[in-house]
Amino acid sequence: MTVTPEPSTTPEPAETSQLAALRRQREFAAADEAAIDGLLSVRPPERMPRPEPVWDDAPVLVHDIVGERYHWLVLATRTIAATALAGQFLMITVPPKGGERILLPRPMAIHRRHPEQGTVEVVYGVAGRGTTALADVAVGERLLVTGPLGRGFEFPDAALPTATGAQQARTALMIGRGVGVCAVMGSVEDAARLGLKATVVVSGRSRANLIGLADCAELGAEVIPVTDDDGSSRMPALAARLRARFDAGPPDVILVCGAGVLARLAAELGAEWGVPVQVSLEAHMACGLGYCHGCAAPVATDPAVEGPLVCVDGPVFDAAL
Amino acid sequence: MNLAPPDATTDARRAFFDARPASAAAVDLSVRIGGLTLANPVMPASGCFGPSLGRLIPVTELGAVVTKTVFGTPRGGNPAHRLTEIRAGMVNSVGIPSRGAAGYLAQQHPHYQALGVPTIISVGGHRPGEYARVVRDLAGSGVAYELNVSCPNLDRHGADIGSDPDAIREVVRTTRLETDKPLIVKLPVLVSSIADCALAAEEAGADAVCVANSIPALPLERYTRAPALGNVIGGLSGPGIRPIVLRLVWLASRAVQIPVIACGGIETVDDALDYFSVGATAIQVGTASFGRPFAMVEIVRALQDRCLTDGAGDINALIELWRAE
């Protein structure tokens, strides 16, 4: 075989602590997978047809660091800004940089939509080669983006202020961890527009790593910040806090993204409170349009028949115990 | 912040759909594959196209479209992760989920027909004898069949059907009895002699060979050495495999009289011309469409434009103009 062996970009981590971090990452992924096992199903057909996806050469208007480890992109892309629904995503093609060629576009949630300005915002963390190269893109360059894609979050009819018999304000609970907050932010925007009261659990490693606090403030959402460093993001602590906050008056819907354990917690709370739960998932993707079949969803189906795809049947699925 | 130009009411996709000059369409890029004439030699690689891509690009500018491989009966596909990217390229182990021939005809073929481009149906089998049955079940749909013989032969402990010239002969001979439409045999990369495989296809009555499928590979995650794919092994594709496939296309073209369709790492018109220069008659684009959905249409347009600016009557003339002494 004449393919050039992959040279390592970074030296082998000499520190055993780095190796331990990688192991933790894998354990986290395994725990995540176990947590959502048997939880998910494809959502029923949406009320409104999905917007037609387009591709665009979107000028980068802003590209800044936010918090300790995230990158914030503002892209000018009028059609996508005007049509994207909450929880939909983009495929971002990373341009060649310094000899680095990235072949597959990277899926990224649409964090904010500004239809009047014709812009969308994306917040991402650097994970591997693709996002490392993306972080090198300068303001003024253009990014090839395809979107809006996928099945997003949707407030169930019963959660809408227009629902018959709606006496008091309807409420929605959003739970996001890390960049998972971005996937639920579109629904926080919708809640503000529709007059729902939104409470957003923003989870992260530390206070400096919480995403979307300013967005929630701007949109008038209540924020419950929880972090790993003080233990407040741990499951029993967070569960107790949410029960204390909502047992007397549960939310009308729970929307989750960013960790399987949070999806399981939400499904448990949803069962206790009798409210629907929607979860946004990640999967490795090539096309984002449903034709490459690369993004199999962890939804149990007949093994002889292909199961749902995250990019078209999701990324948002129903979750129930 | 209101920095987007106020008149930017459109997107790049819409501009790309705008009509091409009549002079471009007048360039004759047509190619023949058996009894079939395609308007131009550019088509997608199997598994790297679906009718949903037709919403992003003017597919009617392509010579043909190729379906994902259809098996006789439904198949599930591999566990996640089904694909990844390493520096050497893309690696996929999708596992070819299929709705079976009947499912394809009922649920997918109508969407292909609606595209308004000739549809070549890719056909798979677990044993050499299965291909003929799938083609029969497809009941004359499609303009041609691409026989994907890069499938493990369950009769032979899983070696690719296409790595054995005798098995290729059996696939083509039995399928030939079921249809008069052109048969294209899509060969694997890992064979002891691509010339022998291509010759076997030609002798048994194939109208063309497609060279080649993705290259078997095993991507590991850095440091932890865990397999990056659920199926452990996948197929490498993308620009990194181009020189490997160029060699195979060159060898196959010298061995057979029937057209050779090149497939492997094509991203631009110059990649396509490289393949034409070593004997390819048509080309397929796979991985490149993911990052640049319009890559195939760009290649067609660039072929037209180059012929016009260089005053070349066809692709062969274009290549001769540039050929080194």
Ligand SMILES: Cc1cc2nc3c(=O)[nH]c(=O)nc-3n(C[C@H](O)[C@H](O)[C@H](O)COP(=O)(O)OP(=O)(O)OC[C@H]3O[C@@H](n4cnc5c(N)ncnc54)[C@H](O)[C@@H]3O)c2cc1C
């Ligand atoms: C619908 C959706 C929305 C997303 N939204 C965001 C977001 O708003 N912000 C953000 O930071 N990240 C988001 N992600 C995850 C993001 O796509 C990955 O972090 C990114 O693809 C990693 O690429 P890489 O080259 O840096 O990593 P590498 O590990 O080098 O990537 C290798 C391959 O695996 C794929 N891959 C690796 N990790 C993931 C992952 N977690 N999800 C999907 N594919 C992965 C890559 O796309 C690439 O094909 C989202 C993923 C999905 C599916």
Ligand SMILES: Cc1cc2nc3c(=O)[nH]c(=O)nc-3n(C[C@H](O)[C@H](O)[C@H](O)COP(=O)(O)O)c2cc1C
């Ligand atoms: C996601 C994916 C799915 C594929 N599925 C099929 C398939 O169903 N049948 C087939 O014959 N080839 C399949 N292939 C192989 C391609 O058709 C092509 O031979 C290969 O990717 C090399 O071309 P490229 O470098 O342009 O991608 C697939 C490739 C990819 C990347």
Ligand code: FES
């Ligand atoms: S990413 Fe291609 S099918 Fe989902």
